[in-house]
Amino acid sequence: MSSNHLGLRPISAAALSCKICAGPSALYGVVDINRPCEIAGGVQPPLSGVPIYYRRCAACGFLFTDAFDDWSEEQFKTHIYNDGYGVFDPDYQTRRPNNNALTVSGLWGQHKAGMRVLDFGGGNDMFCAALRATGFLEAVTYDPMVPEFARRPHGKFDLVTCFETLEHLPDPLTGIARMVDCIAEPGAVFYSTLTQPVDFDRYGVSWWYVGPRNGHISIFTKQALELAWARHGFRTFALNEGTHLAFRTLPKSWGLVTLQG
């Protein structure tokens, strides 16, 4: 296996433009393509000899690689989201979607009878099925990577959810634009992606959340998230270091006036 054989973009030592803010992004660190996220008790596959270089934006801190920018969805499925993927992301199929459904029911349960929810990038329909089962008016999956859910559902949605997806996208701004296109006004996007800790430079690409084998190729800072959403006039608020709410205007009935500011 080689970078060439895999169709990875050739490595350039020159700085590239940040995918979020166009700031200068020099090479920052390198890991083996087989490196998974460090999840306790996780599997460490053998080194492949294929290097993946990450760059970091000097302006917003966004960490990314352009290595996969020429890959088709088919290549992602062959090399990353293949039969072996579940070993590196054991919660993907069932546990994470069910936990997320509990969280969303806890936050928005009192409005569920009138709420239309769209889940972006969920992969399977587990999360939405759980919401429908608990009485949400509508909950539909939209995932451009999965043929059965690749068509954009019709209309606008009060709540768009997006769990552990942005870090997987080679072009996160396009993903955010797709979500913005689906959101009602007023409405909000409830999403998760872990942002870099303030002392990120101490760890660099050894930070546990960086892992090409898991498809983690776009690692945000809080500032990079703010800039990405601001392109659409959205503000984003971190509910904790991994969970966020983005919106232009919140529905008054949700009672989240303190966020509205």
Ligand SMILES: [Zn+2]
């Ligand atoms: Zn940037």
